[in-house]
Amino acid sequence: MMKSSEIVVVVDSVETAIKFYTEKLGFDLVELVDKNDLEKSLAYGRVKKGKCFLSFRLPAVEELADFSFIKRCVSRSTGLYATMKKGIEKFYQKCKKKGLEPTDLVDMEWGVISFSIKDPFGIKLTFAQPIEGFVPKKDPNFHGLLLDASEIGNKANDKVLIDKMSAYLKTFGVLKRAAKKYSKLWLKKFRGGK
Numbered sequence: 045m046m047k048s049s050e051i052v053v054v055v056d057s058v059e060t061a062i063k064f065y066t067e068k069l070g071f072d073l074v075e076l077v078d079k080n081d082l083e084k085s086l087a088y089g090r091v092k093k094g095k096c097f098l099s100f101r102l103p104a105v106e107e108l109a110d111f112s113f114i115k116r117c118v119s120r121s122t123g124l125y126a127t128m129k130k131g132i133e134k135f136y137q138k139c140k141k142k143g144l145e146p147t148d149l150v151d152m153e154w155g156v157i158s159f160s161i162k163d164p165f166g167i168k169l170t171f172a173q174p175i176e177g178f179v180p181k182k183d184p185n186f187h188g189l190l191l192d193a194s195e196i197g198n199k200a201n202d203k204v205l206i207d208k209m210s211a212y213l214k215t216f217g218v219l220k221r222a223a224k225k226y227s228k229l230w231l232k233k234f235r236g237g238k
Contacts, residue, residue, distance in 0.1 A: 051124060052099040055165050058086035061100040064164050065091045068142045071098070096126050123168040132157055132173035151175065186212065186230065196234060206231065 055061045058076075065071040070093065077088035079102075090099045128135065132149070136159050139146045146159045158172035184191040189212045195205050206227045213223035 050097040050099060051122075052101060053122065053165070053167065054103050055100050056102070058089045058100045058102060060164050062086070062089045062091065065098065068139075068144060069093070069169075070138070093126075094128075096124075098124070123170065125170045125172065127156075128171055128173045130173065132159075132171060135171060184234075186227075188212075196231070202231070 053061070062073065062076070066073055071091035072093065073089070074092050074097070075088070075090040076086055079085050079087040086102075088099065088101045090097065092098070136146060136149050139159075139161055144161045146161045149157060149159045151157050152172075155175050156172040157175060158170055160168055160170045162168055184193050184196055186209055189209065191205070191209075195201055206224060209227035209230070210220065210223040213226065214220060218226070
């Protein structure tokens with residue numbers, strides 16, 4: 045079982061990444077590693093804010109061709125979603141004052157307030173905070189499969205219902221084991237469990 049994870053971002057300048065995340069976003073510097081040559085530059089850096097850790101590294105020689113292509117893409121297909129316990133409005137104002145041009149602070153329908161910014165490498169950073177006391181609406185729509193409320197309410201019917209939901213997820217290419225596990229989790233959450 046996994047206990048934690050950390051995103052490692054390949055960048056063309058570890059110095060730029062460290063400067064942006066520490067000066068503009070208030071992350072703390074955790075670790076720096078120099079390149080082993082005569083140049084005074086960094087090969088690796090790591091920052092953190094709360095329990096959110098980010099590592100930055102230069103591309104290895106065998107990755108340079110791929111990295112060159114990815115760098116030219118409009119969206120690098122990399123993003124970070126950071127959940128905050130409190131203080132999102134204050135952090136949003138701080139980002140505006142630093143000239144980061146955050147998106148509007150929005151109240152999402154699934155119970156979070158969030159905003160996004162882009163770092164110097166085009167990576168989208170989304171910061172979100174759960175809305176206290178949010179109660180989600182009960183919609184028996186399982187990702188496009190409309191379920192009957194009486195089916196969901198009857199626990200004796202769970203095996204048939206979970207099989208139906210799993211079969212539907214398999215049409216998206218989700219493996220049977222993962223589909224069954226997710227269907228059970230969705231059903232439990234729908235009924236008010238955690």
